[in-house]
Amino acid sequence: MSAIPTLAIRGGTKRFGAVHALDDVSLQVNAGEVLALLGDNGAGKSTLIKCLSGVHRLDTGTIEIDGVPIVMSSPKIARSAGVETVYQDLALFDNLDTTSNFFAGREEAVPSWLPLGMRWLKNKGMTAHSTELVGRLKINIPPKASSVGMLSGGQRQAIAVARTAAFASKVVILDEPTAALGLRESRQVLDLILRMRDEGSAVIVISHAMDHVMEIADRAIVMRRGRVVGEEIPTPENRTRLVSLIVGGDD
Ligand SMILES: Nc1ncnc2c1ncn2[C@@H]1O[C@H](COP(=O)(O)OP(=O)(O)OP(=O)(O)O)[C@@H](O)[C@H]1O
Ligand SMILES: [Mg+2]
Numbered sequence: 314m315s316a317i318p319t320l321a322i323r324g325g326t327k328r329f330g331a332v333h334a335l336d337d338v339s340l341q342v343n344a345g346e347v348l349a350l351l352g353d354n355g356a357g358k359s360t361l362i363k364c365l366s367g368v369h370r371l372d373t374g375t376i377e378i379d380g381v382p383i384v385m386s387s388p389k390i391a392r393s394a395g396v397e398t399v400y401q402d403l404a405l406f407d408n409l410d411t412t413s414n415f416f417a418g419r420e421e422a423v424p425s426w427l428p429l430g431m432r433w434l435k436n437k438g439m440t441a442h443s444t445e446l447v448g449r450l451k452i453n454i455p456p457k458a459s460s461v462g463m464l465s466g467g468q469r470q471a472i473a474v475a476r477t478a479a480f481a482s483k484v485v486i487l488d489e490p491t492a493a494l495g496l497r498e499s500r501q502v503l504d505l506i507l508r509m510r511d512e513g514s515a516v517i518v519i520s521h522a523m524d525h526v527m528e529i530a531d532r533a534i535v536m537r538r539g540r541v542v543g544e545e546i547p548t549p550e551n552r553t554r555l556v557s558l559i560v561g562g563d564d
Contacts, residue, residue: 317380319515325374334360336539342515349530357539366398367391395483
């Protein structure tokens with residue numbers, strides 16, 4: 314693990330009117346690490362990742378990428394800094410096919426692993442390209458399925474995660490990526506997360522599924538009422554402690 318975290322937030326606060334959604338939040342995540350973000354409904358998890366990904370602006374506090382301060386003033390800025398996010402409400406277009414979903418909003422983008430000399434791919438072979446990406450990420454979907462609206466929830470979720478995996482360079486943030494998925498679909502998404510970690514991304518995963526957290530996370534941070542209230546390595550021995558931090562019986 315390097316001394317400088319890939320992504321860090323220090324003293325982050327965010328209010329919505331009277332609601333203190335984030336209250337002096339500090340955390341960091343390193344390359345090749347999966348950090349789980351836990352907490353009950355309304356704890357501030359989604360708000361935190363929206364601040365990290367440029368959807369919301371922090372009221373106060375700083376965000377650093379590789380030790381360099383950055384103002385996350387828009388999702389575009391976050392994306393160009395290498396922060397890719399899959400939001401809780403998935404942003405796939407039902408009426409478009411898999412290929413179009415892969416490239417939606419990124420028609421200009423060239424994945425970091427694709428040599429510049431292969432830019433022609435983006436115009437000439439988007440279908441071939443997305444087939445290659447899907448193959449590379451080992452997702453079991455017919456790449457030419459007529460529209461994403463006809464795919465199952467798990468396949469859709471896998472596409473959303475794969476789309477992120479394909480373009481992410483540094484940081485991947487996933488807000489409840491396995492919520493409402495069956496066993497097989499969850500497995501697929503969990504494997505993708507581990508793959509991204511193994512390829513060197515710093516990964517933040519929000520999840521209420523303790524079994525998934527125990528399986529994939531290297532570290533777990535618990536939020537309650539906008540604050541970070543604890544951090545544990547998610548081992549079976551620490552499970553009870555994590556659950557009590559989440560429900561907060563001590564206040
Ligand atoms: N855009 C917004 N405007 C006003 N209040 C908001 C907004 N977004 C979030 N909040 C409030 O901030 C608090 C934290 O919400 P947030 O969505 O971050 O919780 P969460 O931890 O993601 O919960 P869940 O597990 O239910 O997804 C809640 O009280 C919520 O009502
Ligand atoms: Mg949320």
